[in-house]
Amino acid sequence: MTALFALATSLLWGLADFGGGLLTRRIPALTVVVVSQVLAVLVLGAIVLATGAWTEAGPQLWYAVGAGVVGPAAMLAFYKALALGPMGVVSPLGSLGVIVPVSVGLIVGDRPGLLQFAGIGVAVLGIVLAGGPELRGAPVQRQTVLLTLVAAFGFGSVMALIAEASTTVTGLSLALFVQRVTNVLVGGGALYASVRRGARALPEGGTPVIRAALPALAFVGLADVAANGTYAIAAQQGPVSLAAVLASLYPVVTAVAAFAVLKERLRAIQAAGALLALGGTVLLVAT
Numbered sequence: 527m528t529a530l531f532a533l534a535t536s537l538l539w540g541l542a543d544f545g546g547g548l549l550t551r552r553i554p555a556l557t558v559v560v561v562s563q564v565l566a567v568l569v570l571g572a573i574v575l576a577t578g579a580w581t582e583a584g585p586q587l588w589y590a591v592g593a594g595v596v597g598p599a600a601m602l603a604f605y606k607a608l609a610l611g612p613m614g615v616v617s618p619l620g621s622l623g624v625i626v627p628v629s630v631g632l633i634v635g636d637r638p639g640l641l642q643f644a645g646i647g648v649a650v651l652g653i654v655l656a657g658g659p660e661l662r663g664a665p666v667q668r669q670t671v672l673l674t675l676v677a678a679f680g681f682g683s684v685m686a687l688i689a690e691a692s693t694t695v696t697g698l699s700l701a702l703f704v705q706r707v708t709n710v711l712v713g714g715g716a717l718y719a720s721v722r723r724g725a726r727a728l729p730e731g732g733t734p735v736i737r738a739a740l741p742a743l744a745f746v747g748l749a750d751v752a753a754n755g756t757y758a759i760a761a762q763q764g765p766v767s768l769a770a771v772l773a774s775l776y777p778v779v780t781a782v783a784a785f786a787v788l789k790e791r792l793r794a795i796q797a798a799g800a801l802l803a804l805g806g807t808v809l810l811v812a813t
Contacts, residue, residue, distance in 0.1 A: 527760075527763050527764070528760045528761075528763045528764025528765065528768055528769050528772075529760075529764075529768065529772055529810070530760075531756045531757070531759045531760035531763070531769070532756070532757065532760040532768065532769040532770075532771075532772035532773045533772050533773075533775070533807075534753075534756045535753045535756045535757040535760060535769075535772075535773035535776075536772060536773050536774065536775035536776045536778070536779055537776075537779055538749045538750070538752050538753035538756065538776075539749075539750070539753040539773070539776035539779070540775075540776035540777070540778070540779020540780045540782075540783065541745075541749055541779065541780075541783060542745075542746050542749035542750045542753065543776060543777075543780045544779075544780045544783040544784065544787075545742055545745055545746045545749070546558055546559075546562070546746045547780070548742070549739060549742055549743065549746065552729050552735060552739070553729045553735065553736065553739060554725070554726055554727060554728075554729065555605050556602075556605075556713065556716060556717045556720060556725075556727075557717065557727055557728070557729075557736070558743065558746070559598065559601060559709075559713050560710060560713045560714050560717050561736065561740075561743050561747075562743045562744070562746045562747030562750070563706050563709045563710045563713060563747055564710055564747075565740070565743060565744045565747045565748070566706050566744075566747035566748055566750070566751045567703065567706045567707055567710055569744075569748060569751075570699060570702055570703040570706055570751060571703060573699050573703075574699055574700055574703050577696055577699060578696075579696045579697060579699045579700040579703075580700060582692070582694065582696055582697035582700055583700065584697075586690065586691055586692060586693075586697075586701070587691060587700070587701060587704050589687045589688070589690040589691040589701070590687070590688065590691040590692075590701040590702070590704040590705040590708070591704060591705070591708050592683075592687045593683075593684045593687040593688045593691065593705045593708075593754075594704065594705040594706065594707065594708020594709045594711075594712065595708055595712055596680045596683050596684055596687065597680065597681075597684045597705070597709055597712075598709055598712040598713040598716065599680055599712070600623075600676070600677045600678075600679075600680020600681050600683075600684065601677070601680075601713075602716060603673045603674070603676045603677040603680065604620055604673075604674070604677035604681075606673050607620075607670050607673040607674040607677060610669060610670040610673070619654075619671065619674040619675065619678060620674055620677050620678050620681065621653045621654055621678070621774060621777050622650075622654065622675070622678045622682075623677075623678035623679060623680070623681035623682030623683075623685070623774070624650060624653065624682060624685075624770050624771060624774035625650075625678075625682060626679060626681075626682025626683055626685065626686055627682055627685040627686045627689070627761070627766055627767075627769075627770035628646065628766070628767045628770050628771060630686045630766060631765055631766030631767035631768075631769075631770065632767060634766065636765040636766055636767045636768075638765065638767055638768070641809055642767075642768065642809065642810055644806075644809055645771075645806045645807070645808075645809030645810035646767060646771050646806065646810065647806070648802055648803075648805055648806035648809060649771045649772075649774075649775070649802070649803050649805075649806025649807055649809075649810065650771065650774075650806070651799075651802055651806075652778070652798075652799045652800065652801070652802030652803030652804070652805070652806055653774055653775060653777055653778070653799070653803055654799065655795050655796065655798055655799025655802060682770075684754075685757060685761075685770060685773070686766075688701065688702075688705065688754050688757065688758050689757065689758050689761035689762065689766065689769075691704075691705070691758065692758065693762065695759070698755055698758055698759070699755075701758075702751055702754055702755055705754070706747075706751060753773075753776075756773075757769065757773045760772070760773065768810055771806070771810060772807060772810060775803050775807065778799070778800045778803050778804075781796050781800065782800070
């Protein structure tokens with residue numbers, strides 16, 4: 527079950543990233559983040575009210591608040607890095623965030639076998655290569671690398687924090703609601719600050735463009751929420767290191783979606799990365 531939920535996480539995150547990437551071509555990135563999260567909050571709020579999940583409020587929700595603060599900060603660092611440097615460097619480095627939950631899993635007692643360690647190594651290498659790293663070209667600014675590593679640490683920290691935010695399915699919906707409310711507050715503050723500095727909050731065409739994109743924005747927000755939920759369940763049911771690596775296969779999903787929908791050709795290094803990630807997954811699941 528751990529592998530199943532973790533692989534579902536990678537599928538959902540990969541599709542959410544693909545959808546978000548398409549939307550940011552027409553709508554400012556911060557606006558995409560805030561609006562998609564507001565829509566997710568509305569749905570999660572209804573679930574919390576319907577299930578009575580608020581009765582499970584407790585100190586563990588601070589983990590959800592932490593994830594809600596770290597997530598938007600990591601995303602902002604990631605977008606800034608993409609603006610400063612080549613995607614072929616930023617994207618693979620950003621996927622290194624998997625090291626955080628894997629390390630947490632080892633600290634709390636995960637003891638993978640030899641084949642599982644091999645699977646983790648092969649899968650992580652495949653995840654990095656699936657991003658299509660640029661091995662040649664001009665030197666990358668130190669600030670770009672630093673921002674990307676900050677983003678990667680943030681993404682990995684969100685995975686570790688949300689896994690600790692609840693121990694029950696009902697409580698998980700409350701934890702995800704708290705996380706998303708925090709996301710909206712932090713992201714909304716960042717959007718307000720950027721507008722004060724002269725940036726645009728609305729795309730060319732104004733609010734009609736936002737209204738037309740609401741279904742896609744809702745999909746991105748809800749897919750991201752669902753991915754956090756399936757990851758939390760995977761991490762609670764099995765070794766965190768196994769769940770984290772399998773959940774982090776989402777760059778492969780995004781690359782395949784771009785190939786299938788946009789007809790973007792996979793570079794040889796991306797195809798090799800996808801195959802390595804698949805091989806690592808087989809080793810992890812089979813042991």
